[in-house]
Amino acid sequence: MAAPSEEEGAVGRRYHQRSTAMLDVPFLPFCAFLGTLGLLCVAMVGSWCQHWRGGFSLDGSSRTFNWHPVLMVTGLVVLYGAAALVYRIPYTWSGPKLPWKVLHGSLALGAFILTVLGLSAVFYFHNSQGTPNMYSLHSWIGLGTVLLFSCQWAAGFGAFLLPWAPTWLRVLYKPIHVFFGSTILLLSVASCVSGINEKLFFSLKNGTMQYKLLPAEAVFANTLGLLILIFGVLVVAALARPSWKRPDSDSPDSRQLPPALGAGRHRDCAGNAEPARLQTANPAAKNRN
Numbered sequence: 107m108a109a110p111s112e113e114e115g116a117v118g119r120r121y122h123q124r125s126t127a128m129l130d131v132p133f134l135p136f137c138a139f140l141g142t143l144g145l146l147c148v149a150m151v152g153s154w155c156q157h158w159r160g161g162f163s164l165d166g167s168s169r170t171f172n173w174h175p176v177l178m179v180t181g182l183v184v185l186y187g188a189a190a191l192v193y194r195i196p197y198t199w200s201g202p203k204l205p206w207k208v209l210h211g212s213l214a215l216g217a218f219i220l221t222v223l224g225l226s227a228v229f230y231f232h233n234s235q236g237t238p239n240m241y242s243l244h245s246w247i248g249l250g251t252v253l254l255f256s257c258q259w260a261a262g263f264g265a266f267l268l269p270w271a272p273t274w275l276r277v278l279y280k281p282i283h284v285f286f287g288s289t290i291l292l293l294s295v296a297s298c299v300s301g302i303n304e305k306l307f308f309s310l311k312n313g314t315m316q317y318k319l320l321p322a323e324a325v326f327a328n329t330l331g332l333l334i335l336i337f338g339v340l341v342v343a344a345l346a347r348p349s350w351k352r353p354d355s356d357s358p359d360s361r362q363l364p365p366a367l368g369a370g371r372h373r374d375c376a377g378n379a380e381p382a383r384l385q386t387a388n389p390a391a392k393n394r395n
Contacts, residue, residue, distance in 0.1 A: 133194060133350050140191070140344070143337050144184035150330045151179045158323045159309070166234030173227035175301060181220025182251070182294040183334055187341040189213035190287050194350045207266055214259050221252055244304050248297040251290060258286050288342050295338035299331045 155162065155172035162176075163169040192198065192210040225248075232239050240249065265271050265279045306317050306327055315321040344350060 130349070133196060133344075136340075136344065137191065137195070140187070140337065140340055143333060143340070144187060147330065147333050147337060148176070148180050148184055150326070150333065151175050154323070154327055154330060158326075166230060168231070170227055170234070171231040174224045174231070175298070175305070177220045177224030177227065178248070178294075178301070179298055179334065181217040181224065182255070183291070183298055183338065185213060185217035185220065186255075186291060186294060187337065189217060190291060190341060190345060193352045194344055199352050211259070211263060211267060214262075218255060218259055221255065225249075225252060242304060244297060244300040247293060247300060251293040251297050254286065254293070255290050258283070258290060284345075288345055291338055291341060295335055298334050302327050302331045302334075 155176055159172050160169050162172050189210055192206055192213065198206045229239060231237075240246065261279065262283055265276050265283070306324055310317040310321065310324060317324055
């Protein structure tokens, strides 16, 4: 097979650059859309449990169970997704990393606390009703996700927040941390979607309109599941986008300015955006000028 000519290669590069430019969505509007979508997911799961499932209580009844989907969607999906996107905010590209590490870790810790409370609610409900625990695929995926999340947070705290962690350990662990961050989010989405489906199968029977007849509750909850799925996919897509990643620096404190703060960007031959480096002024050169 003949190799493409130089002219064909130039056309291909121009097409790639044009396609990349068309998909070059600004991060901050994208982030605002994601935030709105996440809040919509939280509002919908709360409305579902309040309007169709009887509301909330702590008495061990089915209303105690209703805390479970609300806390899991809020913590394990929405707040976790927000924590994952902290380093994609352009303002984090300049100055010390420590404040952003603390914010990232705090949001993740808040997500973990809400997740543990959500697990406590469902275990309390099951034990109060004499229902077995951990028998469904949904429960296996969910508990596995939470255990993986706890390991991820502990390892990240030890590697990136403790001052005595060696540099070689941080360099070695960083790609692992990034990989499992996206993996945990996708598992969280799978757990929430399967849990919504399971709850509908259990609830829409015996005296209510069956799930297969698609009553209003089923339409509402199915829509919630789709929005959770879209939220998770968009967060993972944002994490994978090269032009939205914080530039690496040889020092612990990155001194590169993001485009939102005024630094220029250029594109390489493949059309990928690269942050412009700050030029350190030479005092002697200034004096000569």
